[in-house]
Amino acid sequence: MIDHVRDLASVREATDRLLDAAASWDNATVTQPSRLPGWSRGHLLAHLARNADALVNVLQGRPMYASAEARDADIERGAGRPLDVQLDDVRATAERFDAVGREPADWDRIVELRNGVTDRAARVPFRRWVEVALHHVDLGVGYELEDLPEDFVLREIDFLAERFAGHKDVPSTGIRAEGGRMWTTGGGAEGGPVAVSGPAPEVLGWLAGRRDGSALKVEGGPLPQLPPL
Structure with a gap:
């Protein structure tokens, strides 16, 4: 059974874990390649921030992104920012997502994501957890798939x-x-x-x-x- 409240708590924990790890970096670390081809660590951080905003849009009934081109441009534009700006953005957008997730709502309603994909609203917090957890691994800073919580690993295999x-x-x-x-x-x-x-x-x-x-x-x-x- 999906428990969106529990998943929101897991998102907060995963976000704090990522931010704590990145707090020891310097600006040069942000520009270094991530494990995703063509993306620096800065691209990943910018993506995580914009994804939080996008999922707020989903929960509030708006299109996830204005367009695929706008999504890509926003990530590219944000990739080269200094570390403190990147982390402030990830933190602030995560807090906005969490605040919207705590609002009373019909969590059984169907929402629309990218490319016509639909899902229950209750599964959106888990989707955000996936973004934060897997991209933490993608940063290539010592956090591996083996470090992910077992329940998360099994649920993502299910998905x-x-x-x-x-x-x-x-x-x-x-x-x-x-x-x-x-x-x-x-x-x-x-x-x-x-x-x-x-x-x-x-x-x-x-x-x-x-x-x-x-x-x-x-x-x-x-x-x-x-x-x-």
């Missing part, structure tokens, strides 16, 4: 397995994480069934495009190549 279910480019795939949790996904492409197993952080890394899957055990065919998120 991504559902996202790729029936995808036309993904064969039928069964996934098992160490500890016994199992998922199925894909099924829209020829081939399979493929069985994929390994530690939960490695499974998440493969599904989220953060790891190549070389640490996973694969049976029944090659490791499926997943489409970008």
Whole structure:
């Protein structure tokens, strides 16, 4: 069951963890490459701030972004700012998102995100948690998938397995994480069934495009190549 209040608390914790880690940087650190191709750490921080604003728009019934071009331009414009400006922006926008999330609302309503994607309002805080947690890893500053809370890892595997279910480019795939949790996904492409197993952080890394899957055990065919998120 989705508990948006609990997820909002997890977002706050994840945001504080990221801001505490970044507080020791200097301005040069912001300009260094992140783990995302073509993006510096400054791009990631700018994205996190703009994403918080965008999810406020979603919860308040407005378009998430004015356009894809405006989203990209805002991130590019904000990427080169000094560290203190970046962190103030991430902190302030996170506080705005949290404040809107605490307002009385119909959390069962359907809201619209990017590209026509819809979801229940109650799942928006988890989506924000995903942004903060995975991009903390993407910063490449010593925080890894293995450091993520176990409940987050399993829930994000749930989410991504559902996202790729029936995808036309993904064969039928069964996934098992160490500890016994199992998922199925894909099924829209020829081939399979493929069985994929390994530690939960490695499974998440493969599904989220953060790891190549070389640490996973694969049976029944090659490791499926997943489409970008």
